[in-house]
Amino acid sequence: MNRNSAVALWLFVVGMLVVVMAALGSWIRQVPAEPFLRPVCTAVRIWPPWSRDAWQHALESDPQSHAAGDAPALSPSDLRRYCALWRARKMVGAGLCLVYFGPLLLFYRNGAILRHRLPAFSAAGFLVLLHSGSLWFKANTGVTTPIHAAQLRSAFHFVSALGLLAVSLWMAYGYFYGQPDPIQPRTSASLRRASVLFVILHALQMTSGNLMASLRAGSVADSFPFMLGRLIPPGIWSYYPSVWNPLANPLMVHFQHRWSGFVVLLAAWVQVRRSRMELVPGCLGATATASAYLILAQIALGIALVTLDVPAWLSSVHLLTAMIILATGLLSCHRAFRA
Numbered sequence: 001m002n003r004n005s006a007v008a009l010w011l012f013v014v015g016m017l018v019v020v021m022a023a024l025g026s027w028i029r030q031v032p033a034e035p036f037l038r039p040v041c042t043a044v045r046i047w048p049p050w051s052r053d054a055w056q057h058a059l060e061s062d063p064q065s066h067a068a069g070d071a072p073a074l075s076p077s078d079l080r081r082y083c084a085l086w087r088a089r090k091m092v093g094a095g096l097c098l099v100y101f102g103p104l105l106l107f108y109r110n111g112a113i114l115r116h117r118l119p120a121f122s123a124a125g126f127l128v129l130l131h132s133g134s135l136w137f138k139a140n141t142g143v144t145t146p147i148h149a150a151q152l153r154s155a156f157h158f159v160s161a162l163g164l165l166a167v168s169l170w171m172a173y174g175y176f177y178g179q180p181d182p183i184q185p186r187t188s189a190s191l192r193r194a195s196v197l198f199v200i201l202h203a204l205q206m207t208s209g210n211l212m213a214s215l216r217a218g219s220v221a222d223s224f225p226f227m228l229g230r231l232i233p234p235g236i237w238s239y240y241p242s243v244w245n246p247l248a249n250p251l252m253v254h255f256q257h258r259w260s261g262f263v264v265l266l267a268a269w270v271q272v273r274r275s276r277m278e279l280v281p282g283c284l285g286a287t288a289t290a291s292a293y294l295i296l297a298q299i300a301l302g303i304a305l306v307t308l309d310v311p312a313w314l315s316s317v318h319l320l321t322a323m324i325i326l327a328t329g330l331l332s333c334h335r336a337f338r339a
């Protein structure tokens with residue numbers, strides 16, 4: 001891949017928009033009574049209603065909100081905040097499509113993107129469409145379907161965002177650094193494996209965090225390391241069939257998320273150890289160390305979230321830190337393979 005800072009910058013901007021979309025999604029989820037409001041804001045309607053009366057009318061005439069039962073009383077400020085966040089998310093979503101497909105055509109026409117790179121760009125374009133499509137699906141299948149399905153749709157939407165962020169950052173790093181340096185010694189297979197493992201485990205941990213947030217599982221326990229007074233709380237296998245427990249039982253999802261964070265920390269530590277055992281390309285060692293420290297900070301944030309009863313602002317900081325760690329992890333991985 002030839003060095004091209006304009007293409008790299010464009011792909012970084014695409015990545016930034018994905019992060020903004022995820023942050024808005026996280027704030028929207030934290031609005032009280034969000035599941036009752038969501039069906040009204042379906043993606044087919046360009047703008048959600050604005051005034052309180054219009055909201056009331058929309059809620060009353062919407063079959064999904066009827067099926068979901070009566071919405072709890074909502075304050076005008078909640079409605080305004082929810083409306084503003086939905087508008088912002090729709091604008092950023094539309095902006096993402098424009099910012100991706102517009103420059104893609106221009107860069108291809110002026111030769112900055114070569115023909116043999118098109119499959120990778122098409123995959124990223126597919127993820128842009130999949131992300132928007134899954135939001136439409138999530139919004140249109142609302143709260144009437146079983147709760148299991150609701151948080152799995154949300155996880156699917158989240159994973160499509162993670163995939164898009166990962167692909168756009170990976171290509172951005174490629175255009176930023178250009179061709180591998182021929183004099184640079186190759187990294188060992190074990191360092192490459194460690195860096196891939198770290199990125200995969202971190203992405204899985206982020207997905208389990210999304211399940212936590214969708215199920216509001218953060219509030220089922222407010223202490224650390226004990227949950228409900230025990231290291232292994234009662235009820236983590238109470239759902240039947242048991243395969244649903246890691247996906248739908250808030251106790252199990254919470255229990256698994258808080259401890260798997262330490263597995264990710266271990267993977268980060270292995271990566272740092274490996275990177276110190278050989279001559280590594282510039283910035284690989286630094287980004288591996290940064291990822292390990294950020295994971296430590298992320299665990300501390302997670303513990304604070306649990307003990308402070310999940311404040312909305314802290315949850316957003318936890319999400320943004322996770323996205324930054326994904327970017328540093330991918331950078332180490334990219335340098336391990338392509339430097």
Ligand code: HEM
Nearest residue numbers: 026206209210212213218258261264299302303315319322
């Ligand atoms: C490697 C470490 C960790 C990573 C990468 C991570 C990542 C995430 C992510 C991406 C979310 C979703 C946030 C959102 O969508 O708003 C989340 C949620 C959450 N995480 Fe973590 N987490 C980690 C460790 C922990 C630990 C150790 C704890 C607790 C001891 C914890 C507690 C929580 C809680 C309570 C939520 C739910 C927040 C909400 O309901 O809005 N996390 N995590």
